[in-house]
Amino acid sequence: xxxxxxxxxxxxxxxxxxxxxxxxxxxxxxxxxxxxFSEFPCEVxxxxxxxxxxxxPVLWDQKIVYGGKKAQAVVVNAGIANAATGAEGLELCxxxxxxxxxxxxxxxxxxxxxxxxxxGPQIPLEKITAGVARxxxxxxxxxxAGTSASKAIxxxxxxxxxxxxxxxxxxxxxxxxxxxxxxxxxxxxGMIHPNMCTMLCYITTDCAIxxxxxxxxxSAVVPDTFNMITVxxxxxTNDTLLLLANGRAGNKKITEEDDSYALFLQxxxxxxxxxxxxxxxxxxxxxxxxxxxxxxxxxxENARILAKSVVASSLVKAMVFGRDANCGRILCxxxxxxxxxxxxKVTVELVGEKGRxxxxxxxxxxxxxxxMALKLMSGKNVRFECDMNAGAEEATAWGCDLxxxxxxxxxxxxx
Amino acid sequence: xxxxxxxxxxxxxxxxxxxxxxxxxxxxxxxxxxxxFSEFPCEVxxxxxxxxxxxxPVLWDQKIVYGGKKAQAVVVNAGIANAATGAEGLELCxxxxxxxxxxxxxxxxxxxxxxxxxxGPQIPLEKITAGVARxxxxxxxxxxAGTSASKAIxxxxxxxxxxxxxxxxxxxxxxxxxxxxxxxxxxxxGMIHPNMCTMLCYITTDCAIxxxxxxxxxSAVVPDTFNMITVxxxxxTNDTLLLLANGRAGNKKITEEDDSYALFLQxxxxxxxxxxxxxxxxxxxxxxxxxxxxxxxxxxENARILAKSVVASSLVKAMVFGRDANCGRILCxxxxxxxxxxxxKVTVELVGEKGRxxxxxxxxxxxxxxxMALKLMSGKNVRFECDMNAGAEEATAWGCDLxxxxxxxxxxxxx
Numbered sequence: 001x002x003x004x005x006x007x008x009x010x011x012x013x014x015x016x017x018x019x020x021x022x023x024x025x026x027x028x029x030x031x032x033x034x035x036x037f038s039e040f041p042c043e044v045x046x047x048x049x050x051x052x053x054x055x056x057p058v059l060w061d062q063k064i065v066y067g068g069k070k071a072q073a074v075v076v077n078a079g080i081a082n083a084a085t086g087a088e089g090l091e092l093c094x095x096x097x098x099x100x101x102x103x104x105x106x107x108x109x110x111x112x113x114x115x116x117x118x119x120g121p122q123i124p125l126e127k128i129t130a131g132v133a134r135x136x137x138x139x140x141x142x143x144x145a146g147t148s149a150s151k152a153i154x155x156x157x158x159x160x161x162x163x164x165x166x167x168x169x170x171x172x173x174x175x176x177x178x179x180x181x182x183x184x185x186x187x188x189x190g191m192i193h194p195n196m197c198t199m200l201c202y203i204t205t206d207c208a209i210x211x212x213x214x215x216x217x218x219s220a221v222v223p224d225t226f227n228m229i230t231v232x233x234x235x236x237t238n239d240t241l242l243l244l245a246n247g248r249a250g251n252k253k254i255t256e257e258d259d260s261y262a263l264f265l266q267x268x269x270x271x272x273x274x275x276x277x278x279x280x281x282x283x284x285x286x287x288x289x290x291x292x293x294x295x296x297x298x299x300x301e302n303a304r305i306l307a308k309s310v311v312a313s314s315l316v317k318a319m320v321f322g323r324d325a326n327c328g329r330i331l332c333x334x335x336x337x338x339x340x341x342x343x344x345k346v347t348v349e350l351v352g353e354k355g356r357x358x359x360x361x362x363x364x365x366x367x368x369x370x371x372m373a374l375k376l377m378s379g380k381n382v383r384f385e386c387d388m389n390a391g392a393e394e395a396t397a398w399g400c401d402l403x404x405x406x407x408x409x410x411x412x413x414x415x
Numbered sequence: 416x417x418x419x420x421x422x423x424x425x426x427x428x429x430x431x432x433x434x435x436x437x438x439x440x441x442x443x444x445x446x447x448x449x450x451x452f453s454e455f456p457c458e459v460x461x462x463x464x465x466x467x468x469x470x471x472p473v474l475w476d477q478k479i480v481y482g483g484k485k486a487q488a489v490v491v492n493a494g495i496a497n498a499a500t501g502a503e504g505l506e507l508c509x510x511x512x513x514x515x516x517x518x519x520x521x522x523x524x525x526x527x528x529x530x531x532x533x534x535g536p537q538i539p540l541e542k543i544t545a546g547v548a549r550x551x552x553x554x555x556x557x558x559x560a561g562t563s564a565s566k567a568i569x570x571x572x573x574x575x576x577x578x579x580x581x582x583x584x585x586x587x588x589x590x591x592x593x594x595x596x597x598x599x600x601x602x603x604x605g606m607i608h609p610n611m612c613t614m615l616c617y618i619t620t621d622c623a624i625x626x627x628x629x630x631x632x633x634s635a636v637v638p639d640t641f642n643m644i645t646v647x648x649x650x651x652t653n654d655t656l657l658l659l660a661n662g663r664a665g666n667k668k669i670t671e672e673d674d675s676y677a678l679f680l681q682x683x684x685x686x687x688x689x690x691x692x693x694x695x696x697x698x699x700x701x702x703x704x705x706x707x708x709x710x711x712x713x714x715x716e717n718a719r720i721l722a723k724s725v726v727a728s729s730l731v732k733a734m735v736f737g738r739d740a741n742c743g744r745i746l747c748x749x750x751x752x753x754x755x756x757x758x759x760k761v762t763v764e765l766v767g768e769k770g771r772x773x774x775x776x777x778x779x780x781x782x783x784x785x786x787m788a789l790k791l792m793s794g795k796n797v798r799f800e801c802d803m804n805a806g807a808e809e810a811t812a813w814g815c816d817l818x819x820x821x822x823x824x825x826x827x828x829x830x
Contacts (some may be wrong), residue, residue: 051747051750052756053746053747053758083747119743119747232729234744234748236747314647314649319825328534331468332652334468335466335468335652336465343467343468365499365500365534402825404822407818411737411739
């Protein structure tokens with residue numbers, strides 16, 4: 001394989017450092033801020049929440065990303081979302097960025113911001129700036145620093161999420177290939193349908209690449225990775241995915257859609273898919289991940305819509321929690337997805353490491369081995385395969401089960 | 416008021432009888448079948464699930480409703496949905512209707528069918544026909560018979576749902592007004608987003624009215640009644656709403672959209688709204704009903720979409736269960752509804768009998784009285800009012816909270 005998964009996260013690529021601290025913003029006895037810093041200015045690409053109600057840090061980041069500015073630092077806090085905070089919230093972003101810029105000796109508009117947590121309250125500026133000051137003194141390029149940062153941005157996440165990959169590209173001087181690295185950290189559980197406590201994802205790379213291609217690559221991988229996961233259908237006000245490239249790998253700069261771009265794209269897809277799947281499995285209260293593969297669909301977009309409809313269904317999610325193979329619910333969720341297909345041609349199977357069970361064919365539920373179904377539904381990853389028998393397109397979506405703990409977590413989130 | 420709510424349900428109108436029995440289809444120690452019968456042939460109007468996967472009884476009923484046939488009987492069973500059952504399921508419908516037709520001395524295609532329950536299994540024909548035979552001997556036009564029938568079609572419902580109204584229309588002979596009655600029973604929790612255990616609703620009236628106007632009236636009231644409730648976003652394979660009119664009230668037949676039609680429409684709206692609200696509050700596991708009123712919206716359709724987005728949000732539903740006024744989630748749900756509006760112009764309030772609390776204005780969360788908010792969120796009916804400040808249109812949607820019991824009920828529904 002040309003792309004190798006390697007240890008680490010945001011500090012895996014050359015020239016990136018990270019730090020974290022316990023700023024006491026909302027949580028006690030844990031870290032709640034992270035600072036990510038590149039020793040060199042970065043091209044930056046981003047995708048953001050589609051919610052009309054956008055948090056202040058989203059508006060701040062969009063100005064930098066869409067304005068073509070180079071970025072060098074990212075400041076993230078957990079606990080307060082800085083959303084629905086009006087002009088004051090945006091002003092607090094500006095002040096945070098200015099303070100960070102001065103501290104790190106970079107322009108204020110080279111400082112990206114991210115927040116996750118409860119909607120409504122203003123962020124406490126003094127705690128935030130005190131945190132930035134402390135973190136600026138403890139930046140490190142160690143893999144451990146990246147891991148710690150990925151822990152500091154967690155809210156209801158139960159595990160931190162990071163991933164890194166490397167691959168070879170022709171060197172700038174033409175002296176044989178150099179290693180290019182991509183690393184990322186993420187928190188939360190979604191992009192199109194994220195958990196309210198927000199998906200944040202920060203990816204770093206030392207690849208030298210044109211900004212327009214960087215954005216093109218990011219936009220290309222999102223539809224089949226982050227946009228194919230769902231936890232609860234609620235699209236956050238804060239979702240942010242940023243990709244920073246500082247060009248320090250020494251590769252011949254990617255300026256067109258050549259073989260090097262294709263490899264970069266493939267590596268980025270691998271990384272985003274890995275982080276997305278991890279997020280889906282760590283949905284609030286989840287005990288199992290649900291994966292739905294729709295194939296032989298008539299169009300790619302319809303395959304995506306059908307796969308997402310199954311993993312988003314409350315009834316499918318509840319039945320996976322209860323390990324009850326009430327498989328009519330899968331057909332039902334396909335049926336209301338809103339895209340045309342012939343129900344009489346659909347085959348649905350439950351697939352696991354230990355075997356597979358055919359639930360239905362020709363639109364009709366079959367008698368199936370209940371013991372085997374229970375066994376397969378008891379695994380950590382429950383996979384449904386839906387053969388639409390209509391074409392050549394496919395898509396996979398990921399989600400998680402609906403549990404008592406989801407209700408508990410979201411019934412008393414603020415308190 | 417020209418329209419009076421009266422006691423009773425499907426037997427309130429003249430010439431309608433009902434019976435029920437315990438046929439032992441799936442449940443034990445309870446009734447699980449109902450027979451509804453009109454002494455005279457009825458014009459019939461209907462709306463059905465939009466799910467592509469349609470249960471056999473839905474296909475059967477559609478043939479009768481769309482084919483312009485007159486109907487005289489409705490046979491409903493709870494426990495098995497007769498969905499995803501292929502040609503055999505449809506054949507079982509035909510045999511049930513033939514048996515009922517013979518028993519009741521009406522054509523087989525005057526017999527409407529309804530099923531609710533688990534998807535997949537075939538219905539046990541012998542138990543069904545034995546049930547029909549028994550019920551045919553115990554039909555009654557008493558209000559109690561209607562009430563018993565409304566109980567027999569329940570699945571996870573905790574209360575039976577019925578409603579009846581009456582109003583005056585000019586008589587056929589011109590001798591002053593006659594009383595016209597509309598009565599209905601329903602089970603389940605939705606239409607666009609119904610609970611998997613299906614919404615079934617049967618409405619009877621003795622009004623004399625053209626079939627085309629009957630269907631027009633039904634189609635007119637559904638968008639702001641049954642289509643505005645949601646429990647879990649899953650649209651069933653079996654949803655059926657039927658309106659039977661036998662013309663026995665003696666009113667001058669309604670043949671155009673005159674004042675009589677307007678009054679009939681108003682009464683039908685009242686009845687459907689009443690049944691819909693009751694269903695929303697009885698969503699699986701629900702402890703509270705959620706009502707969202709969106710007003711000053713730019714278009715009617717956008718008002719509906721925005722109101723539904725709030726009541727459908729898992730996070731809003733969970734916060735109502737936890738009585739936590741995490742009001743940013745309401746703004747968030749408006750924001751991802753998919754229709755354009757200016758977040759900075761929105762005002763959101765929580766309203767109850769004992770007062771109101773303003774959560775946000777100009778797109779910004781306010782400091783609010785937490786004690787009052789807790790008090791208002793502790794009622795059985797939690798109402799949010801969203802002023803979009805964009806136009807003159809409004810809509811109301813109803814749903815329920817998301818609870819541990821919802822997860823429990825749907826985690827072991829089959830077993």
